[in-house]
Amino acid sequence: MSKSLLGRRVLLTGASRGIGLEVARLFLGEGAQVIGVAKSAERLDAAARTLAHPESFFPLVADLTQPSVIDSIRVRVTEIWGALDLLIHNAAIMASHDEEILSEDPGSLEASLEVNLLAPFRLTRALLPLLKKGSSPRIVNVSSGAGTFDGLNEPGIASYRLSKWALNGLTKLEAKELAGQVSILAFDPGWVKTDLGGPKAPGSPRDSAQSLLKTVLLPVEVTGQFFKDAELIQW
Ligand SMILES: NC(=O)c1ccc[n+]([C@@H]2O[C@H](COP(=O)([O-])OP(=O)(O)OC[C@H]3O[C@@H](n4cnc5c(N)ncnc54)[C@H](OP(=O)(O)O)[C@@H]3O)[C@@H](O)[C@H]2O)c1
Numbered sequence: 001m002s003k004s005l006l007g008r009r010v011l012l013t014g015a016s017r018g019i020g021l022e023v024a025r026l027f028l029g030e031g032a033q034v035i036g037v038a039k040s041a042e043r044l045d046a047a048a049r050t051l052a053h054p055e056s057f058f059p060l061v062a063d064l065t066q067p068s069v070i071d072s073i074r075v076r077v078t079e080i081w082g083a084l085d086l087l088i089h090n091a092a093i094m095a096s097h098d099e100e101i102l103s104e105d106p107g108s109l110e111a112s113l114e115v116n117l118l119a120p121f122r123l124t125r126a127l128l129p130l131l132k133k134g135s136s137p138r139i140v141n142v143s144s145g146a147g148t149f150d151g152l153n154e155p156g157i158a159s160y161r162l163s164k165w166a167l168n169g170l171t172k173l174e175a176k177e178l179a180g181q182v183s184i185l186a187f188d189p190g191w192v193k194t195d196l197g198g199p200k201a202p203g204s205p206r207d208s209a210q211s212l213l214k215t216v217l218l219p220v221e222v223t224g225q226f227f228k229d230a231e232l233i234q235w
Pocket residue numbers: 013014015016017018019020037038039040041043044062063064065089090091092093115142143144145188189190191192193194195196197198201
């Protein structure tokens with residue numbers, strides 16, 4: 001059977017564990033080349049050792065909250081490929097759990113926005129010239145049902161909800177600006193067992209990776225929309 005991502009050049013953040021690690025595994029198996037970004041060198045190294053096709057996986061340690069690393073990522077992608085086909089903003093944090101927005105520890109919202117919103121914004125801006133040199137370029141902002149309008153009415157994880165709601169807004173704005181040049185989609189991976197999702201989650205990171213694969217294979221004309229399991233969902 002032919003590989004669905006043969007030769008696709010992918011930059012994936014949050015590749016050291018959880019959904020990102022399973023996306024790296026699946027996409028490498030589908031013939032992609034993957035630059036995998038994470039903050040912890042130790043975890044990224046351990047993750048890389050579990051992957052088949054190591055020749056196609058390029059680990060890149062970077063703390064995405066540091067604006068200075070954004071340019072070093074651009075330089076590295078330029079060195080390796082000189083272009084980029086697929087940018088997946090998957091790294092995220094959940095800085096609070098049960099509290100509502102005004103009761104969270106000070107700094108929770110700021111920390112959430114840094115990783116979950118500003119890092120994707122800065123990285124997209126830095127990598128745009130490389131995406132424009134890519135083939136059928138696409139960006140996927142990994143969002144969450146927690147960040148939908150309905151999700152804002154649900155209890156807890158307040159900063160996380162707000163950061164993903166804002167990421168959805170960023171998806172819309174960027175899709176409008178880049179219409180006809182780069183497709184930008186928001187993606188909900190569902191509730192799955194990871195450090196972030198917790199042990200009670202019903203799904204597995206492998207399920208999310210399969211669902212993301214279906215989403216990145218949508219026709220490139222599809223942009224500015226929110227998907228779960230390759231089905232359109234409401235913002
Ligand atoms: N799990 C769920 O149920 C669920 C549901 C809806 C949406 N999502 C979304 O799916 C995505 C993946 O979630 P997950 O559950 O797989 O999370 P996870 O297991 O907690 O993994 C988070 C990943 O993000 C990386 N990361 C965090 N902060 C970073 C930083 N400052 N710089 C670079 N990398 C950083 C981590 O790297 P280190 O290992 O180096 O820390 C790790 O690879 C997230 O966008 C999340 O919001 C998850």
